Amino acid sequence: MTSTPPDTTGSPLEEMAAFRMKIGGMSCSFCTATIDKAYGRIDGVFEVGVSLAHEEGLIKYDPSKVTPEKLRRTLEDMGYTYRDPEKLRSFDEDGAELRREGGRLVVAATFTIVSLLLMLFGQWLAIVEIPLMPWLLLTLALNTMFVTGWFVKKMAWASLRRGILNQHVLLEFAAFAGIAGGFLGLFVLDNFPVGDFFAASTLVTTYHILSHYASLVVRTRSSQAVRRLMALRPDTARVIRNGEEIEVPIDDVVAGDRVRIRPGESIPVDGTVEDGVSAVNEALVTGESMPAEKVPGDEVIGGSINQTGTLVVTVTRVGDEAFLSQVAKSIDEARSLRPGVLQVVDVVLRYFAPTVLIFATGGFLVWTIVPALVGDGPNWNRALLAGLASLVMGYPCALGMATPLATIRGGGEAAQRGILMRSGEAFQVMGSTAFIVFDKTGTITRGEPTVHTVLPAAGVDPDEVLRCAASAEMNSEHPLARAVEDEADARGLELLDTTAFESHTGQGIEATLDGSVVLVGKPTWLAAQGLGLGALDDDRERLEN
Incomplete structure (x- = not known):
C-alpha cells in the first residue's frame, strides 16, 4: 500500500471529505505509486492511500476545490477502472474479467510465437527464405502494440503527461525503440537486424500483458478466498419469534434471537445451544476432523455444520463480531501485510524507472559519441542495440509484482487453511523456520475420520x-x-x-x-x-x- 501523508495547509481538518473507491487494472507496486502521484498533484487533495492487496483507494480532499466526479475521472484517465466500493463483485464478474484478459494474452502470445518462428527459420537458422519477412514482423509488432496492447498506450500517455515515470512508460519506450530501430534498418542503415527490433517490440508488449494477467489471477483468487469463507454462512436463518418459526435474512438476525438448525444445515450464527443434542463439524474452527458433541449450554460457531440432531441456538454474536467476519477480516489483513523486504522494494522502485532511462540513454550516447570522437563515426547498430537492451532488460514489472503478489497470495492461501498471519515479518521468517509446535493434533490430520484399529474380544474375528x-x-x-x-x-x-x-x-x-x-x-x-x-x-x- 502506498500513502501520501496529509497536507492540510490552509484547510482545516473539519473541511476534509473522504472518497473511497475500488480500483481495477492495477498489477504491481508501480501502479499504486502512479495513482498516488496522480492524485497527490491535484490541488485540494490532502491524503492518498492505495492498496494493491485490496484493490482500493482512499482519498481525503477539500470538497470546495475537488469533486468526487473529478476524482473518479482522474482514475479513469489514468487507464484504471472505478468500481463502487459498496458493491461486492460476483464470481461471474471475476470470471468474465479473467476470460477477457486471458483472451488478450492468447492473441499477443500468438503474435509473439509467430514472430519467433519467422526469426528462427528465416534468419537465425536460415532454413527457408521468407518473402517480405521484415514487413510481416512489422505487421505483427504493430498489431500487438496498437490493437492488443492499446490499453497500455493509454496508461503510458496518461502517466507521461503528468510527469510520472512508471512501468507503462518504460514499456512504451522499449516498444517504440524497437519500431524506430526497425525502420532505420529498413530505410537508412545497411546490414542492420531489422527483424530483431520488430520482434523485440512484439515480445516486450506481450510480456507486459502477461504480467498484467498474472497479477489479475493472483489478486482475484486471493480476494475470492474471503467470499468463499463468507459463503459458508447461510443467507437466511429460521428464527423463533412469538412462538412461531420464521425464515429471515441473516442480516436481520440480532443478538438474543433463538434460531433452529436442522441436521445437515450450516449453522448461520454464533451462539449458545438452548435445546437439542447434536454432533457439529467444527473443522473450520479447530482443524479437528472429529465432530464435537453439542448439548445445552455449549457454544456453536457460524459456518460449522450441524450433522445429526436439531438444535435451538440463542444468538450471541452477529455482524462484524461474528467468528466468520473476524476470520474474513484477518484474511484481508494478511493479504495487505507489508514485510520489511516489500518496503525496501518500494524505495527501489522510486528510482528504478529514471535509472533505466539514464542507462538506456547512456548506452546509446556511448556508441554514437565515442566512436565519432575517435574518427570512426557513430556506430548506430551498437547504439540502438545498447539502448533497446537496457529498456527491455530493465522492464520493472517483475520486480514490482513478485514480492507484493507473493504476500497477497500467501496471506490468502494461508488463511483459507486456518493459518492467520499477524505480522508482515511472518512471511520472511517462515522460510528459515526449523521447528513448528502444534497445540493440538487435529491441525495435522487428514481432516476426515478413518478406522485405525479393530480390537475384538477374545475369540472373536x-x-x-x-x-x-x-x-x-x-x-x-x-x-x-x-x-x-x-x-x-x-x-x-x-x-x-x-x-x-x-x-x-x-x-x-x-x-x-x-x-x-x-x-x-x-x-x-x-x-x-x-x-x-x-x-x-x-x-x-x-x-x-
Whole structure:
C-alpha cells in the first residue's frame, strides 16, 4: 500500500471529505505509486492511500476545490477502472474479467510465437527464405502494440503527461525503440537486424500483458478466498419469534434471537445451544476432523455444520463480531501485510524507472559519441542495440509484482487453511523456520475420520466385529458411521440386513441384525446399557491417548 501523508495547509481538518473507491487494472507496486502521484498533484487533495492487496483507494480532499466526479475521472484517465466500493463483485464478474484478459494474452502470445518462428527459420537458422519477412514482423509488432496492447498506450500517455515515470512508460519506450530501430534498418542503415527490433517490440508488449494477467489471477483468487469463507454462512436463518418459526435474512438476525438448525444445515450464527443434542463439524474452527458433541449450554460457531440432531441456538454474536467476519477480516489483513523486504522494494522502485532511462540513454550516447570522437563515426547498430537492451532488460514489472503478489497470495492461501498471519515479518521468517509446535493434533490430520484399529474380544474375528458395526451404522448420519462403512467396504465385507434401527442422539445407535440386537456408541452409554468393555477398556484408553 502506498500513502501520501496529509497536507492540510490552509484547510482545516473539519473541511476534509473522504472518497473511497475500488480500483481495477492495477498489477504491481508501480501502479499504486502512479495513482498516488496522480492524485497527490491535484490541488485540494490532502491524503492518498492505495492498496494493491485490496484493490482500493482512499482519498481525503477539500470538497470546495475537488469533486468526487473529478476524482473518479482522474482514475479513469489514468487507464484504471472505478468500481463502487459498496458493491461486492460476483464470481461471474471475476470470471468474465479473467476470460477477457486471458483472451488478450492468447492473441499477443500468438503474435509473439509467430514472430519467433519467422526469426528462427528465416534468419537465425536460415532454413527457408521468407518473402517480405521484415514487413510481416512489422505487421505483427504493430498489431500487438496498437490493437492488443492499446490499453497500455493509454496508461503510458496518461502517466507521461503528468510527469510520472512508471512501468507503462518504460514499456512504451522499449516498444517504440524497437519500431524506430526497425525502420532505420529498413530505410537508412545497411546490414542492420531489422527483424530483431520488430520482434523485440512484439515480445516486450506481450510480456507486459502477461504480467498484467498474472497479477489479475493472483489478486482475484486471493480476494475470492474471503467470499468463499463468507459463503459458508447461510443467507437466511429460521428464527423463533412469538412462538412461531420464521425464515429471515441473516442480516436481520440480532443478538438474543433463538434460531433452529436442522441436521445437515450450516449453522448461520454464533451462539449458545438452548435445546437439542447434536454432533457439529467444527473443522473450520479447530482443524479437528472429529465432530464435537453439542448439548445445552455449549457454544456453536457460524459456518460449522450441524450433522445429526436439531438444535435451538440463542444468538450471541452477529455482524462484524461474528467468528466468520473476524476470520474474513484477518484474511484481508494478511493479504495487505507489508514485510520489511516489500518496503525496501518500494524505495527501489522510486528510482528504478529514471535509472533505466539514464542507462538506456547512456548506452546509446556511448556508441554514437565515442566512436565519432575517435574518427570512426557513430556506430548506430551498437547504439540502438545498447539502448533497446537496457529498456527491455530493465522492464520493472517483475520486480514490482513478485514480492507484493507473493504476500497477497500467501496471506490468502494461508488463511483459507486456518493459518492467520499477524505480522508482515511472518512471511520472511517462515522460510528459515526449523521447528513448528502444534497445540493440538487435529491441525495435522487428514481432516476426515478413518478406522485405525479393530480390537475384538477374545475369540472373536475382527472382520465380524467390523461387519456388524458397519451394518448397524448404515442408517446413521454420524460421520464416524461413514468411516466404519468405508473400512468394511475396503475389506470387501458383505453387510447384513437391518430390520430395526434407533438413534440415541449424542450417545449411539441400536439396530437389529438377523434377530440380534447390536449397540454401537460411546463407552459410557454402552456401560449404562450393561455392556462394559472389560479388559478392552485399557486398550481403548491407550489408543485414545
